[in-house]
Amino acid sequence: MSDEVDSIRALTADIREFARERDWEKFHDPKSLLLALVGEVGELAELFQWVPADDAVAAFADPDRRQRAGEEVSDVLIYLLRLADVLDIDLPRAAHAKLVDSHRRFAADAVLGIAPKKE
Amino acid sequence: MSDEVDSIRALTADIREFARERDWEKFHDPKSLLLALVGEVGELAELFQWVPADDAVAAFADPDRRQRAGEEVSDVLIYLLRLADVLDIDLPRAAHAKLVDSHRRFAADAVLGIAPKKE
Amino acid sequence: MSDEVDSIRALTADIREFARERDWEKFHDPKSLLLALVGEVGELAELFQWVPADDAVAAFADPDRRQRAGEEVSDVLIYLLRLADVLDIDLPRAAHAKLVDSHRRFAADAVLGIAPKKE
Amino acid sequence: MSDEVDSIRALTADIREFARERDWEKFHDPKSLLLALVGEVGELAELFQWVPADDAVAAFADPDRRQRAGEEVSDVLIYLLRLADVLDIDLPRAAHAKLVDSHRRFAADAVLGIAPKKE
Numbered sequence: 054m055s056d057e058v059d060s061i062r063a064l065t066a067d068i069r070e071f072a073r074e075r076d077w078e079k080f081h082d083p084k085s086l087l088l089a090l091v092g093e094v095g096e097l098a099e100l101f102q103w104v105p106a107d108d109a110v111a112a113f114a115d116p117d118r119r120q121r122a123g124e125e126v127s128d129v130l131i132y133l134l135r136l137a138d139v140l141d142i143d144l145p146r147a148a149h150a151k152l153v154d155s156h157r158r159f160a161a162d163a164v165l166g167i168a169p170k171k172e
Numbered sequence: 173m174s175d176e177v178d179s180i181r182a183l184t185a186d187i188r189e190f191a192r193e194r195d196w197e198k199f200h201d202p203k204s205l206l207l208a209l210v211g212e213v214g215e216l217a218e219l220f221q222w223v224p225a226d227d228a229v230a231a232f233a234d235p236d237r238r239q240r241a242g243e244e245v246s247d248v249l250i251y252l253l254r255l256a257d258v259l260d261i262d263l264p265r266a267a268h269a270k271l272v273d274s275h276r277r278f279a280a281d282a283v284l285g286i287a288p289k290k291e
Numbered sequence: 292m293s294d295e296v297d298s299i300r301a302l303t304a305d306i307r308e309f310a311r312e313r314d315w316e317k318f319h320d321p322k323s324l325l326l327a328l329v330g331e332v333g334e335l336a337e338l339f340q341w342v343p344a345d346d347a348v349a350a351f352a353d354p355d356r357r358q359r360a361g362e363e364v365s366d367v368l369i370y371l372l373r374l375a376d377v378l379d380i381d382l383p384r385a386a387h388a389k390l391v392d393s394h395r396r397f398a399a400d401a402v403l404g405i406a407p408k409k410e
Numbered sequence: 411m412s413d414e415v416d417s418i419r420a421l422t423a424d425i426r427e428f429a430r431e432r433d434w435e436k437f438h439d440p441k442s443l444l445l446a447l448v449g450e451v452g453e454l455a456e457l458f459q460w461v462p463a464d465d466a467v468a469a470f471a472d473p474d475r476r477q478r479a480g481e482e483v484s485d486v487l488i489y490l491l492r493l494a495d496v497l498d499i500d501l502p503r504a505a506h507a508k509l510v511d512s513h514r515r516f517a518a519d520a521v522l523g524i525a526p527k528k529e
Contacts, residue, residue, distance in 0.1 A: 054271060058264040060178050067271055075278060076285040080460045083228040084220050084322055087213075088459040091329055094206075094213055095452010101203050102445040103406035103437045106344035109202040113259050123266035126256050130267050133252065137245050140232050145177040147242035148249050152173060152186055159194060166195040168341035199341045203441055207340040210448055214333010221326040222318050222525035225463035287460035292509060296502040298416050305509055313516065314523040321466040322458050325451075332444075332451055339441050347440040351497050361504035364494050368505050371490065375483050378470050383415040385480035386487050390411060390424055397432060404433040 061145045065134045072135065086136040093128040100125060180264045184253045191254065205255040212247040219244060299383050303372045310373070324374040331366040338363060418502045422491045429492065443493040450485040457482060 054070075055063035072078050100122055104112050113119050137144040159169060173189075174182035191197050219241055223231050232238050256263040278288060292308075293301035310316050338360055342350050351357050375382040397407060411427075412420035429435050457479055461469050470476050494501040516526060 054268075054275075058268040059180050061180060061183075062178050064180075064264075064267060064271075071271065071274065074280045075283050077283075077287065079285075080287050082225050083232070084223070084225045084326060084463065085459050087217055087220060087329075088322060088325060088455040091213065091217070091325075092452045092456035092459060094210065095449045095455065098206055098210070098445040098452065099449035101206060102442050102449060104203070106201050106203045106441065110258060113202070119259065119261060122259055123256070123261040123263070124270060126252060126259075126261055126263060127267040127270040129252055130249075130263065131270065133245060133248055137242070139229060140238065140241055140245075142238060142242040142245055144242070144245060144249065145183075148183060148246040149173075149177040151243060151246040151250065152183075152190065155190065156173075161193045164194050164196075166198070168196065168199050203344065203445060204340050206445060206448075207336040207441060210444075211333045211337035211340060214330045214336065217326040217333065218330035221323050221330060225322065292506075292513075296506040297419050299418060299421075300416050302418075302502075302505060302509075309509065309512065312518045313521050315521075315525070317523070318525050320463050321470070322461070322463045325455055325458060329451060329455070332448065336444055336448070339444060342441070344439050344441045348496060351440070357497065357499060360497055361494070361499040361501070362508060364490060364497075364499055364501060365505040365508040367490055368487075368501065369508065371483060371486055375480075377467060378476065378479055378483075380476060380480040380483055382480070382483060382487065383421075386421060386484040387411075387415040389481055389484040389488065390421075390428065393428065394411075399431045402432050402434075404436070406434070406437050 061134065064130075065138050065144070068131055068135050069138055081135060081139055083136060083140060086132055086139065090129060090132040090136065093125060093132055097122070097125040097129060180253065183249075184257050184263070187250055187254050188257055200254060200258055202255060202259060205251055205258065209248060209251040209255065212244060212251055216241070216244040216248060299372065302368075303376050303382070306369055306373050307376055319373060319377055321374060321378060324370055324377065328367060328370040328374065331363060331370055335360070335363040335367060418491065421487075422495050422501070425488055425492050426495055438492060438496055440493060440497060443489055443496065447486060447489040447493065450482060450489055454479070454482040454486060 054067045057063040072081055100118070101109060113122050134144065137147075173186045176182040191200055219237070220228060232241050253263065256266075292305045295301040310319055338356070339347055351360050372382065375385075411424045414420040429438055457475070458466055470479050491501065494504075
């Protein structure tokens, strides 16, 4: 495993190698990975479902709960990077391009304090 | 925006700054961010829902479809990093720890070619 | 289409017939239907994501927004009934059994006012 | 509990009474119910994630697996009906109207055997 814990590409390569070593690549078609991602999003949602919205940040300042949340967020991230990898998506570039595009679409002074509506 | 497109921390900081400049931090409580994440996962799922499982990788080798998939994966990533940030989760470390733990739980020779069951 | 709009079985039969008439049964394997369901859950989530939690019921008392929410809830329901149908699940009986089980597991006086934790 | 297991309205009333008896109505704002729904969709997704798409119907013909799937589909249904109820949505009518609308939008001979694209 890579020591560069902050690199999307290194983490992606580690996950790919993890799957390869276990001969799990055959399970990792995009639809299956998407369902696995949905499973992990569900586990994350369950942590928060009955917490009052205004208390959520404070409640998860508790070290055990933050640890649990961190594990579930990580599981979502791992399946997301794996999905991008099998689709041959250059995720660092794609995410950067998306942010650049958001800067263009949402000029700060035009949307100040206003939540954009999804059409 | 940072030039280090491959850094989880730099991307997280860029997203935080994007929200701050627009005074959108007030919308970014964990439950709202989770629902926004679910919205983006849904858009990603819609791209794949009727594609035959075995054709999915080939179908998304088409540049336009890969581009679309890359945008949706990026949207999921952006909300996931934002959620980790408001929860003060050190995601690079958490994800690395999760992978280390998976290496321990799933010894390669014990699970070779076998999809682990969710209990 | 059936006139018994309140019957789960009649609605399920209508949806089955709708798929059959269009030769869409070939698309309706369980994993594809699940991804379609996730897509509709995502659209529902997007309606609520930035609405303050305490205002959500009031905000959706507006006829247009309630109409929109009703459409998205219906889309989720339709894919859920279709999924149960292709899996040959007797959903009315299964849901009834689940409620009976919940009555047994959560005695009213033991959990009064307490949100049960997911393990 | 009602004996009319096939009635959406009766099931909705049973769920409402279940929540009322436990003083759980205070937890059932729309965003919390949506996250609970996402949690149950996640559990359903986990059952199918590594099953080959073509084997899914056959695999879940096994009585134990069908039972498990039935429980998870029921959990999704229960939260969906509860959500519709707190939003004061007349779900039987809304779902019927949605199907009528789909008949109009997707003429059988125009879409025969063709999966409609999400724009």
